[in-house]
Amino acid sequence: MTQPAPDNGAILVGLMSGTSLDGISAAVVRFSEPDGRVRADVLHSTQHVYDTSARERLQRAMHDGSAREYCRLSADLGDWLGDAALAAMRGAGVTAHDVRAVASHGQTLWHEPGHSTWQIGDASRIAERTGCAVISDFRVRDMAVGGQGAPLVPIADRMLFAHPTAWRALQNIGGIGNVTLVPPGGGDDRDIVHGFDTGPGVVIIDGVTQRLFGLPFDRDAAIAGSGRILEQIVLELLELPYLREAPPKSTGRELFTPAFIDAFIARCTAAGGAPADIVATACAFTAASIGDQYMRFLTEAPADVVLSGGGARNPFLVRCIEGAFMWHGERSGRPVPAVRLFDDLFFDAEAKEAVAFALLGYLHLTGRAGNVPSATGARAPRVLGALTPVASSLTS
Ligand SMILES: Nc1ncnc2c1ncn2[C@@H]1O[C@H](COP(=O)(O)OP(=O)(O)OP(=O)(O)O)[C@@H](O)[C@H]1O
Ligand SMILES: CC(=O)N[C@H]1[C@@H]2OC[C@@H](O2)[C@@H](O)[C@@H]1O[C@H](C)C(=O)O
Numbered sequence: 001m002t003q004p005a006p007d008n009g010a011i012l013v014g015l016m017s018g019t020s021l022d023g024i025s026a027a028v029v030r031f032s033e034p035d036g037r038v039r040a041d042v043l044h045s046t047q048h049v050y051d052t053s054a055r056e057r058l059q060r061a062m063h064d065g066s067a068r069e070y071c072r073l074s075a076d077l078g079d080w081l082g083d084a085a086l087a088a089m090r091g092a093g094v095t096a097h098d099v100r101a102v103a104s105h106g107q108t109l110w111h112e113p114g115h116s117t118w119q120i121g122d123a124s125r126i127a128e129r130t131g132c133a134v135i136s137d138f139r140v141r142d143m144a145v146g147g148q149g150a151p152l153v154p155i156a157d158r159m160l161f162a163h164p165t166a167w168r169a170l171q172n173i174g175g176i177g178n179v180t181l182v183p184p185g186g187g188d189d190r191d192i193v194h195g196f197d198t199g200p201g202v203v204i205i206d207g208v209t210q211r212l213f214g215l216p217f218d219r220d221a222a223i224a225g226s227g228r229i230l231e232q233i234v235l236e237l238l239e240l241p242y243l244r245e246a247p248p249k250s251t252g253r254e255l256f257t258p259a260f261i262d263a264f265i266a267r268c269t270a271a272g273g274a275p276a277d278i279v280a281t282a283c284a285f286t287a288a289s290i291g292d293q294y295m296r297f298l299t300e301a302p303a304d305v306v307l308s309g310g311g312a313r314n315p316f317l318v319r320c321i322e323g324a325f326m327w328h329g330e331r332s333g334r335p336v337p338a339v340r341l342f343d344d345l346f347f348d349a350e351a352k353e354a355v356a357f358a359l360l361g362y363l364h365l366t367g368r369a370g371n372v373p374s375a376t377g378a379r380a381p382r383v384l385g386a387l388t389p390v391a392s393s394l395t396s
Contacts, residue, residue: 008032010365011043011094013085013132014358015104017077017121019175019253020202020310021058022216023049024081026088027354028099031362037186038159040359044092045351048084061109061120062253070109070120077107078122082129089130096131096390103361103385104136105353111139111252117149123388135361135385142371147378150250154180154195154372155188155363156356161346162186166303169294169337171321172352173311176251177201177290180375181298188368194299195375196247199240199289200256202311205282207261212275221316227280229320230273234285237264238292247297248377283317291324301334308342308349360384 009032016025027045031038050058054076061073085102089095106121123136139149157170157180170180180195202217209218218224242251268278294302305325311317322339329336342349360370369381 010100010362011098012100012358012361012365013088013102013130014354014356014361015081015085015102015126016353016357017081017105017107018353019108020206021050021055021175022310023047024084025350025354026084027351027358028088028092028094029355029358031359038188038359038362040160040355042347042351042355043094044088045348045354046084046088046091047350048080048087054080058107063257074120075122075125077120078125079129081106081121082126085126085130085132099130099132100365101133101135101361101387102126102130103357103364104134105138105357106136108252111150111250111254113143113148113150113250117143123386127388127390131391133390134388135364136388137386138357138360138370138384141382141384142376142378145378145380145382147371147373147376148248148250149376151178151180151195151197151375152360152371152384153178153353153356154182154193154375155190155370156359157195158182158190158193158372159186159188160355160359161306163303167300169298169302169305170342171198171290171305171307173201173286173307173309173317174353175201175203175206175253176256177286177311178250179290179293179298181300181302190372190381191374193372193374194247195372196293196297197250198293199243199251200286201309202286202314203253203256204261204264205279205286205311205314205317207256207258208265208278208282211261211265212278217310218279218314221283221314223276224280224283224314224316227274227276227278229284230268230271230277230281231284233268233271233273233281234288237285238288240289243289243292243296248375250376280316283314284320286311287317287320287324290321291328294325295328295332302337303335304338304340306340306342306345308352310350312341312349
């Protein structure tokens with residue numbers, strides 16, 4: 001299957017189920033290399049929202065479970081992923097015969113940098129459901145060669161989303177926050193790309209909103225917007241050991257656990273915070289952690305910061321991020337980056353990670369490495385992912 005792309009390009013379907021557990025993003029993407037640079041045209045993208053029972057099963061499996069439940073959940077998730085791929089393919093007007101492969105991230109259940117990482121979502125189920133070859137299990141190879149197994153989006157940021165003339169930071173705010181710092185122009189000179197998880201994305205904001213208001217998240221910041229930020233708590237939390245660790249580094253729900261959320265709420269309550277103040281403080285801390293990580297660890301001051309992920313749809317959080325950059329700019333004399341939304345520059349940001357995994361699938365098929373060692377800490381670049389071939393009856 002390692003063959004160059006035909007001239008008219010290769011269509012792949014990317015699938016991502018992220019840490020916030022809101023659902024599956026699917027994107028149908030045509031890759032081509034007209035001038036020696038990879039170009040990605042998004043033909044269609046969809047979101048498949050998990051129902052409550054699916055979300056609860058996934059959430060529970062991250063902390064607790066039996067071999068029986070893990071086995072069953074991986075198979076069921078394979079079916080959901082397959083259905084999400086089919087819906088996106090229908091939307092794009094393509095069939096299995098047009099699609100070179102489905103590239104599926106699956107769902108991370110456990111991520112322990114330095115030891116192991118585990119994504120579930122049975123690739124054989126996806127292959128049978130869609131009639132397409134499937135590439136999956138992208139993170140384990142990077143970890144086997146000494147990397148963190150994350151973040152993997154940096155190669156997409158470098159190849160597809162660079163600023164034409166200036167350094168750019170691409171900040172995703174999903175459950176976890178992660179940044180890639182990319183030099184001007186596209187290309188795949190990956191040594192100069194840096195990327196790492198900045199800390200919380202929406203994981204704390206969602207956690208306190210769920211606990212205090214019984215809502216899945218603070219839609220349009222209706223709650224945070226009426227709250228008061230507890231500045232002292234923000235400053236104290238910036239002492240979190242993860243924020244002091246130098247990259248390469250990655251984190252996950254293993255750090256921002258239900259116990260972490262409980263302790264956050266208790267701390268804010270003890271400081272006199274009302275429920276809305278606690279949500280506002282969660283936004284302020286999340287923004288402050290991003291500003292702090294840029295000051296500490298970005299090797300270049302970016303001209304702009306491009307926000308993606310669901311957190312970019314939280315207007316209070318976005319204002320806090322702009323405030324954090326301003327605060328650091330005033331104190332350090334470093335230029336304050338322009339904050340821009342990914343949707344305004346490229347395509348629906350909800351699809352960004354699905355497109356990134358489609359690219360990783362495309363790189364696999366064309367025999368090219370997908371990891372960026374300066375971002376993951378791997379000893380070397382590697383072709384990522386395991387291939388589940390298409391059923392032979394479809395190829396004959
Ligand atoms: N209108 C909105 N107002 C406020 N917050 C929003 C809005 N829309 C989405 N969000 C936030 O975005 C979250 C979903 O983010 P996203 O889909 O990027 O996460 P993910 O892909 O699962 O995460 P990760 O990138 O960590 O894997 C929601 O849980 C919510 O916090
Ligand atoms: C282990 C894992 O699933 N990590 C996710 C998570 O969500 C955001 C951040 O933490 C990032 O490290 C990663 O996902 C993106 C897609 C990445 O690998 O770049």
